[in-house]
Amino acid sequence: xxxxxxxxxxxxxxxxxxxxxxxxxxxxxxxxxxxxxxxxxxxxxxxxxxxxxxxxxxxxxxxxxxxxxxxxxxxxxxxxxxxxxxxxxxxxxxxxxxxxxxxxxxxxxxxxxxxxxxxxxxxxxxxxxxxxxxxxxxxxxxxxxxxxxxxxxxxxxxxxxxxxxxxxxxxxxxxxxxxxxxxxxxxxxxxxxxxxxxxxxxxxxxxxxxxxxxxxxxxxxxxxxxxxxxxxxxxxxxxxxxxxxxxxxxxxxxxxxxxxxxxxxxxxxxxxxxxxxxxxxxxxxxxxxxxxxxxxxxxxxxxxxxxxxxxxxxxxxxxxxxxxxxxxxxxxxxxxxxxxxxxxxxxxxxxxxxxxxxxxxxxxxxxxxxxxxxxxxxxxxxxxxxxxxxxxxxxxxxxxxxxxxxxxxxxxxxxxxxxxxxxxxxxxxxxxxxxxxxxxxxxxxxxxxxxxxxxxxxxxxxxxxxxxxxxxxxxxxxxxxxxxxxxxxxxxxxxxxxxxxxxxxxxxxxxxxxxxxxxxxxxxxxxxxxxxxxxxxxxxxxxxxxxxxxxxxxxxxxxxxxxxxxxxxxxxxxxxxxxxxxxxxxxxxxxxxxxxxxxxxxxxxxxxxxxxxxxxxxxxxxxxxxxxxxxxxxxxxxxxxxxxxxxxxxxxxxxxxxxxxxxxxxxxxxxxxxxxxxxxxxxxxxxxxxxxxxxxxxxxxxx
Ligand SMILES: *Cc1c(COP(=O)(O)O)cnc(C)c1O
Numbered sequence: 001x002x003x004x005x006x007x008x009x010x011x012x013x014x015x016x017x018x019x020x021x022x023x024x025x026x027x028x029x030x031x032x033x034x035x036x037x038x039x040x041x042x043x044x045x046x047x048x049x050x051x052x053x054x055x056x057x058x059x060x061x062x063x064x065x066x067x068x069x070x071x072x073x074x075x076x077x078x079x080x081x082x083x084x085x086x087x088x089x090x091x092x093x094x095x096x097x098x099x100x101x102x103x104x105x106x107x108x109x110x111x112x113x114x115x116x117x118x119x120x121x122x123x124x125x126x127x128x129x130x131x132x133x134x135x136x137x138x139x140x141x142x143x144x145x146x147x148x149x150x151x152x153x154x155x156x157x158x159x160x161x162x163x164x165x166x167x168x169x170x171x172x173x174x175x176x177x178x179x180x181x182x183x184x185x186x187x188x189x190x191x192x193x194x195x196x197x198x199x200x201x202x203x204x205x206x207x208x209x210x211x212x213x214x215x216x217x218x219x220x221x222x223x224x225x226x227x228x229x230x231x232x233x234x235x236x237x238x239x240x241x242x243x244x245x246x247x248x249x250x251x252x253x254x255x256x257x258x259x260x261x262x263x264x265x266x267x268x269x270x271x272x273x274x275x276x277x278x279x280x281x282x283x284x285x286x287x288x289x290x291x292x293x294x295x296x297x298x299x300x301x302x303x304x305x306x307x308x309x310x311x312x313x314x315x316x317x318x319x320x321x322x323x324x325x326x327x328x329x330x331x332x333x334x335x336x337x338x339x340x341x342x343x344x345x346x347x348x349x350x351x352x353x354x355x356x357x358x359x360x361x362x363x364x365x366x367x368x369x370x371x372x373x374x375x376x377x378x379x380x381x382x383x384x385x386x387x388x389x390x391x392x393x394x395x396x397x398x399x400x401x402x403x404x405x406x407x408x409x410x411x412x413x414x415x416x417x418x419x420x421x422x423x424x425x426x427x428x429x430x431x432x433x434x435x436x437x438x439x440x441x442x443x444x445x446x447x448x449x450x451x452x453x454x455x456x457x458x459x460x461x462x463x464x465x466x467x468x469x470x471x472x473x474x475x476x477x478x479x480x481x482x483x484x485x486x487x488x489x490x491x492x493x494x495x496x497x498x499x500x501x502x503x504x505x506x507x508x509x510x511x512x513x514x515x516x517x518x519x520x521x522x523x524x525x526x527x528x529x530x531x532x533x534x535x536x537x538x539x540x541x542x543x544x545x546x547x548x549x550x551x552x553x554x555x556x557x558x559x560x561x562x563x564x565x566x567x568x569x570x571x572x573x574x575x576x577x578x579x580x581x582x583x584x585x586x587x588x589x590x591x592x593x594x595x596x597x598x599x600x601x602x603x604x605x606x607x608x609x610x611x612x613x614x615x616x617x618x619x620x621x622x623x624x625x626x627x628x629x630x631x632x633x634x635x636x637x638x639x640x641x642x643x644x645x646x647x648x649x650x651x652x653x654x655x656x657x658x659x660x661x662x663x664x665x666x667x668x669x670x671x672x673x674x675x676x677x678x679x680x681x682x683x684x685x686x687x688x689x690x691x692x693x694x695x696x697x698x699x700x701x702x703x
Contacts, residue, residue: 111183
């Protein structure tokens with residue numbers, strides 16, 4: 001589907017400045033996900049005054065984007081060859097456009113919401129129904145105020161059924177999602193007590209979720225699940241549970257090791273169903289699917305056969321250490337063009353310039369003509385400069401002529417077995433390998449070959465939670481305030497390289513490590529951000545210079561040693577960071593030493609002060625606020641003295657995670673983010689909502 005840009009201007013009620021003819025096929029909210037610049041419409045989203053989508057318009061314009069939806073006040077003068085649609089609220093405009101697009105189609109649409117299991121129910125329904133219907137569904141967990149309109153935009157006239165999930169975190173949000181999805185069948189998945197955040201009670205949250213179902217022809221839900229006092233919308237219902245009034249009444253569960261038998265009564269007939277899972281959550285989700293299939297009039301024997309073929313779904317992209325210093329990104333639960341774009345993004349972010357290989361299966365039912373599809377794939381891979389593409393499957397084989405252009409080197413195999421026979425031909429070495437395969441290609445066999453043997457105890461690090469936490473703190477800062485992320489101590493135990501790559505990708509300004517070798521590791525892994533090193537030793541001076549690492553200077557002894565070294569090397573104005581001790585009593589100059597230090601810096605000229613900083617001892621503790629304020633005053637005193645004598649601008653920073661939240665007057669030009677990035681809130685009070693980054697998992701040896 002495509003729309004002329006004029007029509008879109010009408011649909012979203014924009015005041016339009018149109019300078020070039022354009023037809024829109026793709027909607028973009030992130031400049032890193034361009035599929036076809038020419039036909040893309042970029043929505044500048046975000047409610048932060050400066051850190052928002054408008055910041056990326058210049059980048060987008062350079063990449064060839066010609067169509068933009070911006071807020072009324074945006075100055076378009078610098079972009080003479082582009083179309084601008086000005087609106088009051090860009091997110092609302094995106095939603096309006098999606099709602100209009102939705103209204104063009106008359107086929108059934110399933111809308112799914114709940115606390116747990118939305119994505120799994122969606123993916124399972126897809127597995128169960130794809131034989132009978134051409135289905136369009138949300139990619140991954142695209143269920144937010146932005147994800148839903150982007151998903152809906154992919155509806156086309158070739159489809160026969162839509163399955164979309166909706167997730168909310170605040171009151172008022174579901175109403176918007178309802179008008180975009182307009183589901184004709186509603187599914188409420190498990191409503192456990194997962195994150196009530198943003199709502200006063202579980203009841204309030206469920207009631208809000210039910211707004212999705214105002215107009216459905218049938219609402220599918222579990223009766224036993226609903227807490228008291230919930231009012232269901234007045235629509236036809238298909239319920240399941242122990243309750244004798246349930247449409248599908250459950251009589252008994254019999255749990256075995258790997259399967260569960262369910263006895264039920266439906267339409268006054270007794271029946272049994274065997275489910276290939278034995279955990280309660282999966283059984284719950286299967287029953288929700290069962291009701292949906294019964295409602296769609298599938299016969300029980302057919303349903304039984306298909307349910308036995310269901311497989312568990314792990315929606316996360318997994319990053320694992322591979323053989324020969326490789327890193328494996330395993331994303332092979334499905335393969336479609338949208339999830340390929342997301343996975344390639346992640347690959348690029350993690351590879352940060354290292355060699356990349358993509359192992360790709362055929363796409364199943366993309367709904368596009370093969371030629372079209374493979375041109376898109378080529379475009380996506382070329383954009384990310386993939387070094388090597390290994391394509392597996394008969395369709396890829398027959399589109400070899402196109403797909404050959406996807407990477408510097410391309411290889412083709414008819415099926416996974418053929419690749420497994422010949423994989424030793426590829427000397428995989430120190431590269432990032434993305435496995436992207438539809439389920440039936442069984443890429444887990446490839447993963448097993450490429451991944452290093454894993455121990456039974458693993459530390460799992462959630463990098464998207466890390467990105468979330470960074471954004472949560474950035475929202476609290478002035479637009480111009482920089483962030484220095486502390487990745488010392490192996491990223492507080494989370495793996496410094498992977499963590500640093502995420503931080504670099506999401507726009508941290510500075511990194512800080514404890515020791516020189518940590519900095520060297522980051523440089524070798526392709527991290528280009530400025531890096532401050534806190535504990536510098538004399539025998540590391542060479543490495544410091546060689547890898548452009550910037551030392552913290554914390555005493556006259558260190559100052560003199562480094563000065564002599566720079567003098568011998570003939571280096572002037574080497575960037576350094578001056579630390580002053582204002583009460584932490586770990587490292588740092590005395591406040592009284594400011595004049596002496598400044599005079600030496602000026603007369604020697606071997607170093608250039610990039611920043612002056614100090615560390616707070618108890619910024620998280622309200623009882624110590626008086627002490628914290630005193631530290632701050634001493635810091636200002638020291639940095640003012642230095643400023644007057646040096647006579648050039650440097651960055652000042654004193655705020656750690658806790659002070660970012662509690663002492664906004666101490667932000668200055670930069671803040672240092674430590675423990676909070678990793679999801680540990682040192683504050684009891686609210687103010688910032690963090691996600692847990694690390695989980696340690698092990699196997700029970702014996703009970
Ligand atoms: C660790 C560290 C931080 C970060 O402090 P958090 O309380 O973890 O945010 C900031 N500055 C210095 C000098 C540090 O060593």
